[in-house]
């Protein structure tokens with residue numbers, strides 16, 4: 001199983017990768033810098049990807065547009081997505097979770113290795 005990290009900030013992606021490793025997970029990580037790029041990565045790797053960590057605010061295609069798109073594709077709609085958000089988006093996340101069952105959780109930036117571990121470990125195989 002692989003983990004896909006979607007974030008427009010390369011620094012943020014590297015930080016998330018480091019935290020994933022610190023949390024004790026050794027799964028290979030793929031990267032995309034926005035929702036559209038993530039769709040392209042999924043196109044060739046969807047059978048390997050078991051978890052997606054997705055930023056909310058990104059150019060070209062936002063995290064929530066990505067979640068909505070993925071939810072409509074049967075082959076992709078089973079992949080759990082954890083949103084990585086900044087403060088103030090909790091209510092929007094809750095609203096989104098009611099609409100998109102693939103959105104299984106969220107972590108708020110900045111987060112610790114413990115917080116991330118607790119959120120993603122149920123979905124790591």
Ligand SMILES: [Mg+2]
Pocket residue numbers: 007008009055056057058
């Ligand atoms: Mg962003």
